[in-house]
Amino acid sequence: MARVKSGMVTRRRHKRVLKRASGYYGKKNKLFKVAHEAVNRALAFAFRDRKAKKREFRQLWVARINAGTREHGMSYSAFMGALKKNGIGLDRRALAELACFDAHGFKALIEAVR
16 A cells, blocks of 8 residues: 655645634744644633623623613612513614613613603
8 A cells, every 4th residue: 555645735735724824923823733722722712702892792791781771760670671562672782772872862771660
């Protein structure tokens, strides 16, 4: 049986990793071993932070809604409970937009659920 050399496959794999590492600083964009570690680390951070981004935005929306409701003498939890009870199906993102950029609309919404 003939001997199989893996030069082409290895080169393709190395090129793929080094292409992903282009723009990295120092040895991390030139040497395969270092670049491979950096790329794997970056991919792990990217996966983790796609999840964290959702948490952070929800936290921001809740803080904005809370600030808006406190201005009108209501707590966040009471406001969200009243929304649910009245069957108003706005999500936190839309409510936060109202609280930040449309004070009159948000005030009208609070008066509607009181």
